[in-house]
Amino acid sequence: MRILTPFLLFIFLFAVEVHAQETVERTNNGTIILEDFEADPGGDLPQHWYDRDGNKKLVNHDKDFSQHYHYTIRKDAGNKFLRYQGVTAKHINLPLINENKENIYDINLYETPILSWKVRAHELPKGANEKSSDLNDSVASIYVVFDMGRVALVKKVPKSIRYTWSTTLPKGETGSKLFGNQQIIVVESGEDKKGEWVTFERNLVKDYRDRFGDDPPKHPLAILILSDGNSTNSYVKADYDDIMLKPAK
Template sequence: MPTRRYNISPARCLALFLALLAVAETKADVETVPVPPFSAQTDIGTPDSAWEPLTFPNIDNRTVYSFKKEDEIQVVQAETDNSASGLITRVQLDPTEYPVLSWRWKISNVYESGDARSKAGDDHPARVYVAFAFEPDKAGFFERMKRKAASALFGAELPGRSLNYIWANKLAVGEVVPNPYSDATRMIAVNSGNAQAGSWVSVERNILADYREAFGEEPPGIVGIGIMSDSDNTGEAATAWYGDIALGNRPRGNNDLGHEAQ
């Protein structure tokens, strides 16, 4: 068989080498901070675990969280049926240093009557949320007193604003709306509808840019990362699966920040 020769100029070889070097340096420069990986946990949803339960007053029917294997990797499965509860891990992080939030998830279905813009439809088969520190100097007197009473009742300092990244039922991808129950929370649709139901989807978001867009100012520190699958308002049912969540100083992939990474 004759030897095949390729004529590549020295200048083109140099350009190719520099491009490969830039890619290698970009990957090497990615730094992440510890968000307890689901793939390495042995306990979940207990007060002593890295991911503790997040429950709500007057909601007794809670979402069931458990470990499952997907392609030999441990993930969290959430089963919700007219229920609501979440899991949260407490952190103390500066979003200006680690602004890139990435994760992967999968759902069985969205809700026919789900709608992030109404209280009756405020259910989502999957959501990942970022909780920020409360800023008392920006809150009114009655809000400060209400939060002080709630903290005394529940025995923990309550966060301030939050970003909820949702697998939306009806919102268009990229749409941002206030939560119907709280103006301190913004709902951001990163997936929507049933088109990708049953498939794993990877997402990467710039929480610094998202906070600025949602609230029009710079964010305070991050105090918690959470997941939740809920259906208490619609009375419907769904199953969701969550892979590891990471916070990094720069994107892992080539997608633009603030957009879904397929």
């Protein structure tokens, strides 16, 4: 897996070309539907998601560029979802702020702290381990990017939590990268639930406090998705759906 460097994340967070307010879809109980892929045409890249560096929407790139992103919209029993199948590591990004640092989806994490999403794992990377630089692949990971941290009191890098379905690390395992600015939480492990939709829910406020030791900002900066198998040279296949922020129960 190609780790998203501080430089690339800096570009992403402050150079995204999001000019207009996105349509905010909320349910009756206040849940914010960030992405359910239902508005996307089938068989193509997701229309609201940006490239790895956050420079441009994937659908606005030419084919020579976008062919390296192995994410497509699929439909099954009337439901649309995002599928990754391939080997290479390419994050895709859903900005939650625009270039003016405005809160696109009107998010307040203290009102909707529960991140909910679905994953269906089909093919896991063989022997992968997210805590090892040489084996750092995942069948499915979602990152929440919060704010800017620091390295050596000078250089800033983004603070993020990565929720991952690991091949070898046990469920509940934690770790960190980028000098502690990227926190890893394993939400599922192994192949026991392979082939079935699994819904995950995490309290972002609690996880941020537990992992970083202070309170998160009200407005996260982005959601990132990554599936890959390039470190272990594995073919990987996984589906994503229904990314939401919910009020606490």
